[in-house]
Amino acid sequence: MDYADSDPSPDAPAGEEGAASWQTDLSRAPAATKIVIAGGFGVGKTTFVGSVSEITPLRTEAVMTSAGEGVDDPDAVPGKATTTVAMDFGRITLDADLVLYLFGTPGQKRFWFMWDDLVRGAIGAVVMVDTRRLADCFPALDYFESGGLPYVVAVNHFEGTPRHEAGAVREALALAPDVPVLIMDARRRVGVVETLLTLVGRALDVSPGVPGVPGATGVPAARGAARGVNPA
């Protein structure tokens, strides 16, 4: 299933040997759903995805032409700056007719334009936390709280660092008592699966079965309008 992590050329895309059986039947498609993995840089999002994904995590990029947004390249010409935001994602075939995608997304506030797009239709989010850099997850927490997307907090415990109790993390992050907090290791599949299970359970808990709840709230008007079709 694994293949070389080298950059695949467009002529020989990676993942071919890992093709799932449902990919060859174009007469129908499985149901597709997704979970967002959020958190600061280096918190282990891609590791998390890779621990359960049936494909080596793929990277997709969105190019943002920034106007007044944060600019990564200090040498960029003012007004012409672009920022490339990378998202790593993985895939799990849960059933012959059900495929789950995991999207790791950068945690900075200035990338919210991507989050709006990502969370549309998402089951929920896993907010990954590194207790050494707790503040890195604040924007993600704020975003999901305000948007009403179900989320759980996964403390990625790095070896050799103090192990914090879930209660202490909950307090430090001022989380609501019903938000699940897990202490886990993103490299270990069992913990990752448990985190996903907890999230889906959480989504079920807060799902009243009301179809009117939009997948993405807080979509800026311009983006919402540009999106065109809203099947709802």
Add this chain to the structure above:
Amino acid sequence: MTTAAPAPPATARVPAQARAAAPRRGGGPAVRRSARVRPYSLTGGRTRFGHVLLVETFVGAPAAPRAAGPGPDVPAPGPGGLASRVLPEARAILGLCRRLRSVAEVAALLKMPLGVVRVLIADLADQGRIRVYGSGHTPGRPDRALLERVLSGLRRL
């Protein structure tokens, strides 16, 4: 399970819905395109999708060109058939989509920005060259039935 499960009634739903809801781009005169345009210019700032193209949306293109012929906004066919009438980027997408792919997978495997890939896929779908599959569930937040299916799927891992 594969056949008995509630197969998404997506076959014709999403494209039909999309067509009904959004005016087709270039309903009038054919849009002139050069085959030598940078991908970024191709998008031309268009972000109005005639199809619902989320990152996880599946797309697929059968190997054989459609018997129905070219879409309405395709210029007069050249001598070379389908390939000569399709932009290289779009051709790469069609090639990749001989297998079912998500929009994000297409972008990642072709190393093209997500936004560009979406616009190209939307165009191909409008032309009937690529099929956009429904999500298999209602739009918006997943319903309880889907969540239950995900839960039991994860438990089997």
